[in-house]
Amino acid sequence: MKKILVANWKMNPSSLEEATNLIGEIKEKLAGVKGVDMVVCPPFIFLNEVGALLKGQKKIKLGSQDVFGGEGTSFTGEVSVDMIKNAGAEYAIIGHSERREMYETLQIVSEKIIFSLKGGLKVILCVGEEARDEHGEFYNYVKDELEMALAKLNKKNLSKLIIAYEPTWAIGKKENEILSPENLHEMVIFVRKVLTDKFGEDGRLVPILYGGSVSKNNAQEIISKGNIDGLLVGRESLKPANFAEVAEMLSKN
Numbered sequence: 001m002k003k004i005l006v007a008n009w010k011m012n013p014s015s016l017e018e019a020t021n022l023i024g025e026i027k028e029k030l031a032g033v034k035g036v037d038m039v040v041c042p043p044f045i046f047l048n049e050v051g052a053l054l055k056g057q058k059k060i061k062l063g064s065q066d067v068f069g070g071e072g073t074s075f076t077g078e079v080s081v082d083m084i085k086n087a088g089a090e091y092a093i094i095g096h097s098e099r100r101e102m103y104e105t106l107q108i109v110s111e112k113i114i115f116s117l118k119g120g121l122k123v124i125l126c127v128g129e130e131a132r133d134e135h136g137e138f139y140n141y142v143k144d145e146l147e148m149a150l151a152k153l154n155k156k157n158l159s160k161l162i163i164a165y166e167p168t169w170a171i172g173k174k175e176n177e178i179l180s181p182e183n184l185h186e187m188v189i190f191v192r193k194v195l196t197d198k199f200g201e202d203g204r205l206v207p208i209l210y211g212g213s214v215s216k217n218n219a220q221e222i223i224s225k226g227n228i229d230g231l232l233v234g235r236e237s238l239k240p241a242n243f244a245e246v247a248e249m250l251s252k253n
């Protein structure tokens with residue numbers, strides 16, 4: 001399986017000019033990286049322009065950071081699957097903890113997954129515990145998230161699903177405040193088991209990524225010991241040279 005690298009720009013940058021420069025630099029710096037599927041997820045407002053700048057090349061795919069999970073048009077402020085696809089995107093991040101902290105429930109997440117898949121987008125579903133406890137309750141938390149979010153998923157769509165395990169407490173932190181690669185390794189085995197319990201052997205096809213304060217300085221250890229199929233990178237993806245170093249590390253492992 002090819003490794004996957006997702007860039008979540010979050011609510012950055014603040015102008016189209018900066019977004020254009022950023023994708024230009026990312027394209028340039030990642031030009032030599034081989035064997036990694038890359039997905040860049042800018043804010044909605046830049047999707048069309050970034051999509052146009054990615055057109056005609058195969059290395060970097062476009063993704064959204066969210067999607068509307070329903071049909072119809074009377075939904076002020078929302079962005080539909082069709083709009084996202086027409087901008088050139090193939091992926092949607094769904095259930096990011098920063099959205100779920102605001103208001104998004106697992107019921108909403110589950111609907112968004114179904115509508116995205118139905119409309120032809122691939123889904124990057126984010127799950128992860130808010131905190132760790134010494135009794136291992138956080139495992140049940142992640143299991144519940146997966147089971148609720150994927151409750152309506154048909155097995156035939158598994159090839160369009162990616163799981164990003166992102167412990168909420170490790171997102172937006174310093175690069176030395178993250179999960180140990182050993183703990184990550186255990187969690188990846190656990191997530192894989194939840195998927196195979198639910199979907200049988202086909203559950204093994206779903207790539208499992210890690211996200212949470214990945215940087216060029218901690219990525220190597222996470223990649224070599226974490227048992228992961230790729231990474232979801234937030235802030236470090238806004239620094240093209242650093243992001244390219246992370247991509248190189250993934251390509252060599």
Ligand code: PEP
Binds near residue numbers: 171214
């Ligand atoms: C994220 O936005 O999903 C993320 C992991 O952010 P950061 O890498 O900045 O912690």
